[in-house]
Amino acid sequence: MRKYIYNREGYAFLTPWLLGFILFTAIPMILSFYFSFTQYDVLTPPKWVGLRNYIDMANDPRVHKSLQVTFTYVGLGVPLQIIFALFVAILLNRDRPGIRTYRAIYYLPSLFGGSVAVAILWRQVFNKEGLINQFLALLGIEGKNWIASPETALYTLIVLLIWQFGSPMVIFLSGLKQISKEYYEAAMIDGAGRIRMLFSITLPLLTPLIFFNLVMGIINAFQAFTPAYIISGGTGAPVDSTLFYTLYLYIKGFQHFSMGYASALAWVLLVIISIMTALMFLLSRFWVHYEE
Amino acid sequence: MSKKVLLFLVVAMLSAIMVFSTGLAFAEQVEIRAAWWGDTGRHELYNKIIDIFESKNPDIKVIREPTSWLDYWDKLTVQSAGGRAPDFIGMHLQFAADYVRRGILEPLEPFVGEGVIDISKHSEAAISTGTMDGVLYMIPMGLTTQTMVVNNSILEELGVEPPNFDWTWDDVKTIGLKVRGAFDEKGDKNKWFIADSSGAYQIFRYWVRQRGQEDLYTADGNIAYTAEDAATWFTMWNDLRENNIVPDAATTTEYARATLEDNLFARQRIIITGIPVNQYKLYLNAVPGANLLLVRNPSLVDGLPGEFVEGAHFAVSAHSTPEKKLAAAKLIDFWVNDPDSIELYRLDQGVPSNREMAEFLMTIVDEADQKIIEYVNKTSEIARPINFPPAGASEVNSLFEQIAEKVRFGQLTPEDGGEQLVSQAQDILNKHK
Numbered sequence: 236m237r238k239y240i241y242n243r244e245g246y247a248f249l250t251p252w253l254l255g256f257i258l259f260t261a262i263p264m265i266l267s268f269y270f271s272f273t274q275y276d277v278l279t280p281p282k283w284v285g286l287r288n289y290i291d292m293a294n295d296p297r298v299h300k301s302l303q304v305t306f307t308y309v310g311l312g313v314p315l316q317i318i319f320a321l322f323v324a325i326l327l328n329r330d331r332p333g334i335r336t337y338r339a340i341y342y343l344p345s346l347f348g349g350s351v352a353v354a355i356l357w358r359q360v361f362n363k364e365g366l367i368n369q370f371l372a373l374l375g376i377e378g379k380n381w382i383a384s385p386e387t388a389l390y391t392l393i394v395l396l397i398w399q400f401g402s403p404m405v406i407f408l409s410g411l412k413q414i415s416k417e418y419y420e421a422a423m424i425d426g427a428g429r430i431r432m433l434f435s436i437t438l439p440l441l442t443p444l445i446f447f448n449l450v451m452g453i454i455n456a457f458q459a460f461t462p463a464y465i466i467s468g469g470t471g472a473p474v475d476s477t478l479f480y481t482l483y484l485y486i487k488g489f490q491h492f493s494m495g496y497a498s499a500l501a502w503v504l505l506v507i508i509s510i511m512t513a514l515m516f517l518l519s520r521f522w523v524h525y526e527e
Numbered sequence: 528m529s530k531k532v533l534l535f536l537v538v539a540m541l542s543a544i545m546v547f548s549t550g551l552a553f554a555e556q557v558e559i560r561a562a563w564w565g566d567t568g569r570h571e572l573y574n575k576i577i578d579i580f581e582s583k584n585p586d587i588k589v590i591r592e593p594t595s596w597l598d599y600w601d602k603l604t605v606q607s608a609g610g611r612a613p614d615f616i617g618m619h620l621q622f623a624a625d626y627v628r629r630g631i632l633e634p635l636e637p638f639v640g641e642g643v644i645d646i647s648k649h650s651e652a653a654i655s656t657g658t659m660d661g662v663l664y665m666i667p668m669g670l671t672t673q674t675m676v677v678n679n680s681i682l683e684e685l686g687v688e689p690p691n692f693d694w695t696w697d698d699v700k701t702i703g704l705k706v707r708g709a710f711d712e713k714g715d716k717n718k719w720f721i722a723d724s725s726g727a728y729q730i731f732r733y734w735v736r737q738r739g740q741e742d743l744y745t746a747d748g749n750i751a752y753t754a755e756d757a758a759t760w761f762t763m764w765n766d767l768r769e770n771n772i773v774p775d776a777a778t779t780t781e782y783a784r785a786t787l788e789d790n791l792f793a794r795q796r797i798i799i800t801g802i803p804v805n806q807y808k809l810y811l812n813a814v815p816g817a818n819l820l821l822v823r824n825p826s827l828v829d830g831l832p833g834e835f836v837e838g839a840h841f842a843v844s845a846h847s848t849p850e851k852k853l854a855a856a857k858l859i860d861f862w863v864n865d866p867d868s869i870e871l872y873r874l875d876q877g878v879p880s881n882r883e884m885a886e887f888l889m890t891i892v893d894e895a896d897q898k899i900i901e902y903v904n905k906t907s908e909i910a911r912p913i914n915f916p917p918a919g920a921s922e923v924n925s926l927f928e929q930i931a932e933k934v935r936f937g938q939l940t941p942e943d944g945g946e947q948l949v950s951q952a953q954d955i956l957n958k959h960k
Contacts, residue, residue: 247534251542277608278629362781363717383781385936468784469601470925473777474932489604491922492625 271499276492288499298500300475301483304389305457308479312396313452317445320400324407325437338408345401353395354465358382361391382466385476392462392477403448410444411437442523450515457508460485480504555586557854559847561615562592564599566787568809572875576868580861587854589615597784600921607631612844615855618665619839620656621729621916621924626842628918628959632664633845638856639663645864653880657840659915665840666859669877671805672836672906673729675721677820678798685709689820690799696763696825703772706798722791722800723773725764726783726931728924730801733824733833734760741914742835748917748960750953757945761934765941776935788813804902805838805877808895821902832909838877878903919959923952 271288273281292298327338347353360366361382368378381387418436427435438445460481463471469486471478480500488497563573570593577589592613594602600622606612612631626632638644644666646654657665682689687705690698703720710718724730732743735752745751767773774782774791782791792800793813802810804821811819824833841862843855862868869884874896879885889900930948933939939947 243531244534247538250538254542276629278631358781363778380777380781383777385938468597470928472783472932473780474936474938475929486925489608490601490925492604492629494608 267498267501270495271502273495274493275495275498277488277494278492281495284495288496289503291496292499292503297475297478297483301471301478301480304471304476304478305459305480307389308393308396308459309453309456312393313449313456315393316397316400317403317448317452319397320403320448321407321441321445323400324404324411325433327404328408328411338405342401342405345399347399351465354462357391357395357462357466383473385474388467388473388476392466395462396456396459403452406444406448407441410441414440439524440526443525446515446519446523450512453511453515454508457504457511556588557586557850558588558590559614559851559854559858560590560592561855561858562594562599562603562613563617564594564596566595566809568812569593569875572871576862576871577858579867579871580858583861583867584854584857587857589858595786597786607846610846612846614844614847614851615858616842616844617668617839618842620837620913622921623665623840623842624659624916624918625921627659627664630845633843633847633852635663635666635843635856638843638853638860643853643856644860648864648883649880650882652836653838656836656838665842666863667877667880668839668841668863669805669874670836670838670880670903670907671803671877672834672903672910673733673801673824674804674807674821674902675799675824676792676802676807676810677822678792678795678814678817679820680817681795681798682706683818685713690822690825692822694822694825695828697828699825700767700770700772703767704770707771717778718796718798719774719791720772720798721767722797723764723768723776723779723935724801725761725935726779726928727801728927730824731757731760731927734827736833736835736911737827737830739831744914744916744920744956746914748956750923750949750956751914752949754942754945754949757948758941761931761941761944765934768935776932776937779935780932803877804899805874807899808874811895821898823906832911834906834910835913836903836907836910837913838880874899917956917959919955922955922959926951926955 270281272283272285274284274287275281323341327334327341358365361380362368363378363380363383365381367381371378379387382391414437418440419432422432422436458481459479463477463479463482464485467473467477467482469482469490471482471486481504484497484500484504487493487500561577563569565573570591573593574591577591581587581589599617603612603616603626607626607629616632618626618632623632635644639646646666649667653667653670654663656667657663677689679689685706687702687709690702694702699721706720710716728743735743735756738752738756740751740756742751764773768775773779774797778791782789785791787793787806787809790800791797792810795814795817801824807819807821811817826832841859843852843859847855862872863879864881864884866884866887869879869881869887870891872879873888873892878900879888885900888896892900927948930939930944930951934941934944
């Protein structure tokens with residue numbers, strides 16, 4: 236009890252945040268769990284239906300499609316983004332004049348995130364008359380409409396994710412700076428080449444950061460919504476090829492008045508992300524080296 | 528002790544400000560929010576009309592929330608879900624049922640009874656379009672119908688005769704082939720004759736009605752068309768696409784969500800597209816200098832006319848305070864009945880349902896507007912009645928768009944598309960009953 240009184244200023248200052256957490260996170264989570272067992276169109280009171288939403292989900296072909304789309308996005312996009320981030324970080328890890336400007340420039344795209352401007356920009360780059368096709372025309376190749384064709388639309392979104400490699404890159408940069416120069420000097424004396432140094436010194440020592448970026452990247456990529464919403468106009472077009480899981484959740488909840496179903500979708504997403512994260516942690520003991 | 532009390536008070540105040548930081552309304556002025564859809568031209572016009580209303584009603588302030596048609600319905604659903612639907616709402620028959628059946632719209636009889644909204648000079652047929660289950664929920668913004676706008680300047684350049692006013696679906700193919708040939712001769716690979724309307728539920732509606740069905744939905748809220756109606760529809764459009772008379776699937780998808788100023792017709796890459804006739808002027812502005820003709824939706828040889836009179840409506844949000852509802856009702860009355868409004872408003876949403884105002888307009892409108900009034904008059908002579916869409920209609924609408932898209936990209940045959948459409952659409956309607 237004395238400890239509580241001693242800390243009461245702390246608790247007092249915590250109150251605004253705690254209030255916000257309870258009102259805007261904890262309570263909505265509990266409510267959403269409740270709604271996932273109801274049929275709820277948000278405007279009339281919810282109707283209890285038990286597990287029906289979850290059963291419908293298992294049989295809903297658009298859920299399967301959206302999982303396929305989302306897993307492709309995460310599985311291809313996140314590793315590629317991290318590889319790019321690492322590559323550029325290594326390149327930018329030197330003390331040339333003006334290096335800070337380059338770092339800022341490469342960081343900028345990740346700030347634009349899900350803005351409408353980026354979506355319009357992307358359309359101008361990847362559509363039939365866009366930049367990419369103009370470039371291909373110089374080589375004599377007639378490109379297709381990348382952003383509006385079902386086979387390629389998702390990949391334009393993956394490219395968008397990779398383009399925004401700024402945040403992981405900055406983290407890698409700081410990690411690179413922490414590697415003691417002594418290791419490289421010793422290796423050079425032993426006659427190691429640059430590639431050997433990369434794979435035997437840099438990468439192993441960076442594995443904790445690679446792991447961090449991988450986990451954060453996966454958690455965020457599973458929840459990606461804005462790029463798909465803006466580029467497909469909220470429909471997952473063409474033909475559901477950009478129907479991210481969260482986009483389908485939004486469509487069901489806000490366009491089809493099925494908020495109960497959407498809540499069920501949300502909780503299943505939570506389970507999926509948790510399983511993926513737990514898997515990553517389990518596997519990490521095999522490849523992540525923490526300095527002891 | 529007082530220091531602790533002071534600390535607690537400061538923290539409590541900060542929390543209160545954070546949590547309760549919604550605006551405080553001052554009792555003198557009633558503030559309402561008005562939402563509508565349109566392009567920038569319409570936004571400017573409506574702002575002017577509201578300005579006049581505000582000057583005549585200094586105790587009412589109107590916050591304007593315009594959006595584009597495509598974003599409007601998403602936004603309205605989200606706002607309604609949060610209990611924050613705008614007080615003065617633009618509404619459309621396509622989606623109205625969903626909003627009425629969920630109690631979002633306020634019944635307007637009381638306002639009529641008290642004389643706030645005057646409908647004495649409106650035709651009964653017009654008022655009935657805003658009535659559901661015998662209750663009046665919305666007032667027509669204007670009466671309009673669908674048309675196909677033809678960029679005749681391009682046709683003259685190509686040396687092809689424009690379609691007749693009463694052209695048929697067969698004509699679409701015949702004239703389309705001629706146009707395709709002319710474009711190819713000039714090397715215009717990225718231009719086409721007509722927009723791909725295979726995913727336009729409202730034009731499919733014409734097809735269905737021409738084939739003898741009563742409408743998209745029966746009077747008791749079921750799907751009124753057959754799988755064969757849909758299969759023949761998709762087959763026709765596949766044929767047009769294979770002959771390159773309509774754009775390829777990817778281009779149609781890319782421009783599906785484009786704004787009016789940005790779409791294929793405004794970019795002069797297609798010659799004909801379907802529009803509501805009241806937007807004739809907006810399209811005249813989007814393609815300045817071009818000679819634009821108005822023709823009917825293509826008809827079916829030996830079929831019935833598919834035409835019906837429709838329009839957008841004004842409604843009032845049910846989740847609002849009595850003062851705000853009253854203010855919104857006053858705005859509706861001003862908009863459709865006051866000559867100062869009609870002088871500016873003209874035919875933006877169609878012919879006014881207030882007969883006196885319609886006559887007043889004939890005296891002041893220009894040639895383009897007269898064309899619109901003539902068109903509406905001509906088609907209302909052959910128009911047949913409609914059935915109010917049931918709850919779940921918006922979901923059926925998006926189902927249709929998705930299936931049409933799959934057929935467009937060759938992922939479904941027209942026959943399978945038709946069957947999936949009918950069975951899944953009926954499932955959706957059953958779910959919402």
